[in-house]
Amino acid sequence: MIILAIESSCDETACAVVEMAQGRRRILSNTVYSQIATHALYGGVVPEIASRAHIDAVSRVVGEAVKVAGIALSDIDAVGVTYAPGLIGSLLVGVSFAKSLASSLGVPLIPVDHIKGHTAAAYFTSDSLEAPFLALVVSGGHTSLYGVDTPTGFTELGATRDDAAGEAFDKVGRIMGLPYPGGAAMDRLAAKGFDGGKDHGSVKFPSPAIADETLDFSFSGLKTFALNMINTERQKAGLSDKDDLPEDFRETVAAGFTRAVTDGITSKLEEAVRRTGYRKIVLAGGVAANTHLRRAVAATVSRLGAELFVPPISLCGDNGAMIGAQAYYEYLAGVRANDYLNAYASDESAAAARRDGTDGIYTV
Numbered sequence: 001m002i003i004l005a006i007e008s009s010c011d012e013t014a015c016a017v018v019e020m021a022q023g024r025r026r027i028l029s030n031t032v033y034s035q036i037a038t039h040a041l042y043g044g045v046v047p048e049i050a051s052r053a054h055i056d057a058v059s060r061v062v063g064e065a066v067k068v069a070g071i072a073l074s075d076i077d078a079v080g081v082t083y084a085p086g087l088i089g090s091l092l093v094g095v096s097f098a099k100s101l102a103s104s105l106g107v108p109l110i111p112v113d114h115i116k117g118h119t120a121a122a123y124f125t126s127d128s129l130e131a132p133f134l135a136l137v138v139s140g141g142h143t144s145l146y147g148v149d150t151p152t153g154f155t156e157l158g159a160t161r162d163d164a165a166g167e168a169f170d171k172v173g174r175i176m177g178l179p180y181p182g183g184a185a186m187d188r189l190a191a192k193g194f195d196g197g198k199d200h201g202s203v204k205f206p207s208p209a210i211a212d213e214t215l216d217f218s219f220s221g222l223k224t225f226a227l228n229m230i231n232t233e234r235q236k237a238g239l240s241d242k243d244d245l246p247e248d249f250r251e252t253v254a255a256g257f258t259r260a261v262t263d264g265i266t267s268k269l270e271e272a273v274r275r276t277g278y279r280k281i282v283l284a285g286g287v288a289a290n291t292h293l294r295r296a297v298a299a300t301v302s303r304l305g306a307e308l309f310v311p312p313i314s315l316c317g318d319n320g321a322m323i324g325a326q327a328y329y330e331y332l333a334g335v336r337a338n339d340y341l342n343a344y345a346s347d348e349s350a351a352a353a354r355r356d357g358t359d360g361i362y363t364v
């Protein structure tokens with residue numbers, strides 16, 4: 001079936017057309033309009049500006065995705081849309097547009113959870129990937145482990161109790177004066193640090209893997225440690241917030257911080273695999289684009305004798321194709337939305353509306 005899917009949960013206005021069938025998945029188009037340049041001026045996403053930028057972009061992005069796919073609107077069998085979690089104003093733009101489109105085409109509207117969507121990007125890596133699998137989702141808002149026993153049935157096994165990994169990467173990058181968003185710049189800087197062996201210095205960064213029986217993470221201690229280290233260096237060298245830090249020091253921080261992140265995440269991943277016995281592992285989310293995390297997770301999964309599925313970097317960040325893939329499985333499970341479909345900022349508020357039956361979502 002042909003699904004047109006819209007994603008607008010944060011600062012990317014995205015639309016894709018995907019063709020999905022049992023054991024066969026194809027991306028016909030995947031248009032992403034990024035607002036990064038706009039938000040870079042403020043050093044972070046400004047929600048009000050993001051909503052307005054989505055309004056400006058959405059019909060153009062959808063039109064482009066349809067054109068590139070080379071389909072007629074009448075070929076579309078269903079419309080998928082991200083409805084939670086994310087920035088509420090941003091989500092509402094995609095949800096409203098998707099509702100109107102589905103209604104005018106007379107096709108089903110499929111609500112998709114953004115995090116399930118990230119995981120579904122992995123379906124494009126292999127036509128044979130099917131649940132059950134273990135999903136490690138590392139993004140700007142999430143660092144979580146899920147047992148995925150059916151394509152729509154996710155059980156949270158562990159999660160961050162405070163900041164997400166991406167958030168911590170961005171914050172440390174920002175304080176070091178790296179371009180927004182800091183994650184990708186930290187990746188490159190850490191590579192130089194690793195090459196120079198700077199992750200094995202005398203500084204021991206705290207682990208984000210919580211030292212208890214859970215599979216939970218905490219990134220706030222690691223983030224604060226790095227920020228203190230940076231402030232101390234500035235004071236020692238008599239540098240203001242505007243002055244550039246020495247390159248050598250920045251590489252040391254990026255490498256040490258990244259090593260702590262990858263070690264912490266892989267240790268809980270390993271524990272999760274041992275406890276649950278899943279043989280297939282999916283790594284997904286924006287931070288799954290991190291070269292060091294990809295390498296560390298691949299090494300861990302191979303040592304455990306399991307199979308790893310990681311989306312190509314182009315499908316790690318927010319995009320419509322991943323939403324289209326998850327929409328297909330939601331469709332097969334009978335999940336539909338009516339005109340009352342709303343947007344929810346958090347998984348918790350979405351779940352509360354689900355329990356109350358006020359979210360416009362139903363099953364056929």
Ligand code: KG4
Nearest residue numbers: 139140141166183187286287289290317318
């Ligand atoms: O999944 P995503 O696009 O949006 C959310 O759902 O949150 O993730 C965005 C996050 C940002 O924090 C960004 O800095 C981070 O992913 N990111 C990276 C890399 N590329 C993107 N973090 C570390 N290394 C990267 N190469």
Ligand code: ZN
Nearest residue numbers: 139286317318
């Ligand atoms: Zn995302």
